Amino acid sequence: MIRFDNVSKVYPKQTRPALRDVSLEVEKGEFVFLVGSSGSGKSTFLRLILREERCSHGQVHVLGKDLARVSNWKVPQIRRQLGTVFQDFRLLPNKTVGENVAFAQEVIGKSRGEIRKSVPQVLDLVGLGGKEDRMPGELSGGEQQRVAIARAFVNRPKLLICDEPTGNLDPQTSVGIMKLLDRINRTGTTVVMATHDQNIVDQMRKRVIELEKGRLVRDQARGVYGYQH
């Protein structure tokens, strides 16, 4: 699903690499936590998978494709098979919940019939059945993140990338979101989640990858958060 071979990333005008010689593999259907302090390279790691950046050395394979060899105009084809969820939800404030989810299908040219069928379905899945016509501003943070997850999942991606999805949420709401992500993972979708939330990592007991100053320092099956802030 994802393979990093000796990947390094140096941003222009910076001497210290954001990632140094990282090699790892994520199998289909895995649930992986990505931990590390701020500046450890977590975001860079995710940006490389999304092909927002290209690596400086090594190779990044996602869904069996060497991203260095994917031409710019084909990048959207890859992103269609990835779902993304962010700490700040990234919903469109002037569109309803249903329209926000439908947006992900409209822009890749799905038919209206298909959209009308799949939007209520995916909203049911995330526990927001019947809230299609509400505006994002009327919803709680947890509900907004569920909308974002619904949008990420509506095109049935093979890989879900989450960048601190619970970062803005209280612990109880976070547990709900984690249950939802776990459910999505059980449908066969691979989940990679960057997080600072110690409780969640310790409870879930999934594979943990730890980065420190750009180096891979721990890769542990059924791991725990492992370090104190």
Add this chain to the structure above:
Amino acid sequence: MRAQFVLSEIGVGLRRNLTMTFAVIVSVALSLALFGGSLLMSDQVNTMKGYWYDKVNVSVFLCNKSDAESDPNCAKGAVTEDQKKEIRADLGKMTVVDKVTYESQDQAYKHYKEQFGDSPLAASLTPDQMQESYRIKLKDPEKYEVVATAFDGRDGVQSVQDQKGILDNLFGLLNGMNWAARAVMALMLVVALMLIVNTVRVSAFSRRRETGIMRLVGASGFYIQAPFIMEAAVAGLIGGAVACGFLVVARYFIIDHGLALSEKLNLINFIGWDAVLTKLPLILATSLLMPALAAFFALRKYLKV
């Protein structure tokens, strides 16, 4: 791609930037109206030049039968064959003369018809009302006087005309105006392009949230850019339509009505509607493509895809 979705995005974009859109429309309209005006002015000059303008420097017009009755220069009657031979021979002896062409009444009639074909005056003319003439090309165009003094007042010669001299002042004026129009056009064009680039930049910035999400869910680059490009194209096309309106109204009021130059200067042949109408598609196409291209290149800088 869903047309309705794209169209609604364009509508939202144009309304959000109403003042900018208006500025783009006005500057495109002005620059293209000047562009069209300059093209029409060149047409006007070409129409007025007629058949002989670029080919000869001096024309020696010979008396015909009607001149013999009305023109004091031709009091001794229409030109005779002997007089013609003599004139031709004298022309051949002059060192300043490069080339002489004889134009018969029938040829003169034909050239006149070509130039003034659709005017009422031309319809009433017959070939024997036309003048025979010698059209002379000089080695040095400034030596017109030599020919004039040699033939003015000679029997059978109605007049000697320095045709370029008559028209050159007018053409100089028209050409000057044409260059002025082109200069202002170029300036307005730069303004229009800068406005478009800026509009696209503002537009891309105000919609960075949408475009960011579009990128994340895998919308193609073209799909993300299309609304911006079409916004610019639509604004440009409106400007182009306004420019076309300008030209049609200008032709109507300057030549046919209002100033009514065609009545006041009925010896001058003016450009017809066909000259105006054939420019309109060119202006519309330019108004559509130029802003679209400007937007496309602006997006490469301001919108990450």
